[in-house]
Amino acid sequence: MESLPSDPFILLSFINTRLRDEYPSLDALCDDLGVSPSDVIEPLQAIGMTYMPEINQFR
Numbered sequence: 001m002e003s004l005p006s007d008p009f010i011l012l013s014f015i016n017t018r019l020r021d022e023y024p025s026l027d028a029l030c031d032d033l034g035v036s037p038s039d040v041i042e043p044l045q046a047i048g049m050t051y052m053p054e055i056n057q058f059r
Contacts, residue, residue, distance in 0.1 A: 002033045008043045012058055015040055019056045026051055 005011045015029070023029040030037045041051060049058040 004033070004035060004039060008047045011040070011043055012047070012049055015044070016057050019058075023056075025053065025056060 005014050015026075018029055019026065023032070026037055026040065030040060044051075044058050051058050
């Protein structure tokens, strides 16, 4: 299991880069990293970001 960055802005960059370059969906990324989707979604929602599956990115 890879640890996620604790800073939400660094987490945003980390997740969006991985989604763009390596994973077809948030679920695939979370499954591969061994984390729950809520471990990603909740800190990013706290800074106003929402996952948009149609573009596979948080905006």
